[in-house]
Amino acid sequence: MQSIYHPASIEQQAQQHWDKSGAFAATESTDKPKYYCLSMFPYPSGKLHMGHVRNYTIGDVLARYHRMKGFNVMQPMGWDAFGLPAENAAQAHNVPPAAWTYDNINYMRRQLQSLGLGVDWAREVTTCTPEYYRWEQWLFTRLFEMGVIYKKTSSVNWDPIDQTVLANEQVIDGRGWRSGALVEKREIPMYFFRITQYADELLGDLDKLTGWPEQVKTMQANWIGKSFGVRFAFPYELDGKQEQLWVYTTRADTIMGVTFVAVAAEHPLATRAAQNNPELTAFIEDCKHGGTAEADMATMEKKGMSTGIFVAHPLTGEQVPVWVGNYVLMGYGEGAVMAVPAHDERDFGFAKKYNLPIKQSIAVNNETFSDVAWQEWYASKEGVCAHSGKFDGLNYDQAIDAISTDLAALGLGEKKVQFRLRDWGISRQRYWGCPIPIIHCKTCGDVPVPDDQLPVVLPEDVVPDGAGSPLAKMPEFYETTCPKCGAAARRETDTMDTFVESSWYYARYTSPGCTTGLVDERAQHWLPVDQYIGGIEHAILHLLYARFFQKLMRDVGVFGDATQVQNLDEPFKNLITQGMVIAPTFYREAENGKKLWINPAEVDVQNDDKGRPIGATLRADGLPVVIGGTEKMSKSKNNGVDPQAIIDEFGADTARLFMMFAAPPEQSLEWSDAGVEGSFRFLKRVWKAAHDHVEKSPPAGTPPFVKGGVTGDLSAEAKTLRRQLHLTIQKVDDDIGRRKTFNTAIAANMELLNALAKFTDTTPVGRAVAQEVLESVALMLNPIVPHIGQALWAALRPGSDMLDQAYPQADQAAMVQDEIELMIQVNGKLRGSITVAKTTDKATLEQLALAHEAVQKQLAGAQPKKIIVVPGRLINIVA
């Protein structure tokens, strides 16, 4: 065994060994329980970032741990390869998105492999290949025929200068990011997934996800947003015709306080009212400015204008004015809301601003509404109806019942369940995406592309110019014939939202190479995913869409018949949402006041003699730089640390160890160069401990391990070490397997190694205990640092392969102890401790505690009021 830890050669050897032995090729064997471990696949942006390293290390630790626990493990990897950045890169470098993407994939695959992941690369999927998206198009046509996909118009961000649709990300402060033009909302036809049809199931099935973090389930439930309310109409007469203006509310109990109705700028009534009203036309035009993002809508200044139209209150017949409000969303509910300024804070502000009347219709404790300042109770559901005629005195539920009954009798409304969730628009006017498999025929309408014409292949040698979709300018792509009538027809040139590809890739991994369907019978072996790992930023959209797709695929029947998977409702049994990787920022201010961000790798930080940072300098010139905040690694703050540099300098094991040690998976992880060195130091110490042990093996040439394990009488020291060893095995098993707190698992191994370093028993039995400790440390750390694990095992057990080893088992007999230490408290404050036999009875414990010197001092002769004995922990004396 080499005396120095050389990660480069150890890691290369280990990876070659794994490759050659095909250790991570997953087969559908049934002699072991299966474990499908899935990490969210990367977007091939160019090179690996720390978030990837963290994500895939967590996955690999769990995969390798379960392998050692006797599971048949499948861990795949692939590429979420369609997307906007490829189009931006294409424009910047004049290279087709396809070429850019494939280059990135090839580079990043090598990077991933250098991390030593136990991945079955034979299952790799790349979403931009026709082999993959063919089945997405196939599924699309089935869903289209089922009516789950439909067409309607929807609002997009339109850049009037570049003449193109912008993503929300491309709208900065209401302007296009390249042109700087004020962005407008524009209505265009799009295809939608009818996800609202599955809203109830998506909500209800959250209860089945016992292995998901509560916070994620809560966020999804709130996103779906099931509400119980009333949909009702305000009748009115316009141009001699009887019309109805429909609204939806969850506060029908306040209906008697309605003083106006607000409609969205896109509402037909607004359009109608603006016909002879230039001022209103201008206002509606003004409402079109700004992006479509909900956060923007919610934080912008609430503005409105009267339409001059009045509608009748459905219960009182009173005339109520209709206003256009820029805060009313056309896409949610009816695109119109009843306004009750007395009992809704937003309506209150609006009414005060525009001098609209405010009418109290709810009272809590008979209090009277005052319009001076907003009070919490105004919006309370705890109150009862007041100033509301026949409804006075009714509570929330009673009022809703009574009011909805009256509305129903008039034919003007009913109770209605509503969801906040909106249907999922998937049409994108972009090039680098999966073509939507629809042909537009003048006679037959929208016709799905038949199976024998799939896939609709996306041409790959195209460089987009940023002005509209290139496909719409390529007759060779869009000119086609109708599959139904054979007449000349036009192929759809929009592509799909890239969220679609990532909504079903987990299923495709089960059936690599399958050409007969989206998946084959192998899906039945592997699904559902046992453990899914990915960033918390995907807590809502991606995870909701993937859950939705599982239900769609189930209903289309892609999993075949007569299997348990046929009725599988949920794709991911257990979920870990990992936190972000953050790093310190450094900058210098340029003369124009702009901040020049400096990468942490180029900076030295100085500390005072207490360890507090007092300044930082740029290594290149030795001059000071400003220390900024600690923020998410990003290009804009130039605080990204390249994982490759860490792997090159310290090895993949150090990178993996640091990532797992610095924080538990769900928390954000702060990058620290010094911390990386600490992790490297630990691996060096493990290596040295094993080396010293093996090389001291007497006599020369005999195997270092002791056949038959630990036998015979142990010294007190050996007994203590062995006890700690087995407590550690138990703890680490629980930490990795149940709690998934890899940081504490590593800390426990560090403590164990520290104890071994102090161990002095050199007798054969003592040596056997030391061997047991070292072997166990190698096994326990192996999922986290598998390269060094492989090498350590080879040194400790010559001729044996780490790949074949099971996880160590804790020996309960080694954990028993006769004496325990109990803490002594007086009034809950720690005053001392006593060491007693484990079997000591309560009365004796109380006596011993009272006799304790510190207790005597605290009591000062007084009698204790009460003594609380917590077995095995403490004795608290209440004075």
Next chain:
RNA sequence: GCGAAAGUGGCGGAAUUGGUAGACGCACUGGAUUUAGGUUCCAGCGCCUCGCGGCGUGAGAGUUCGAGUCUCUCCUUUCGCACCA
């Protein structure tokens, strides 16, 4: 604005079921070895105090024999908000 989290030494974090606050690591200090620097090893290290002791988990209240942990109010930070992935 709405939804979800988080806040503990100089720093990252630990404390798993209401029961020893600060495990483990980093930084820092002192010492040994080596000495060109580094590496390695030993010891110390929450704050105040000479000491006894007191204080201490974002702030403020509450429940309890006992609260980092439970309840309420507030503050700050982070993530998501439907066309970034």
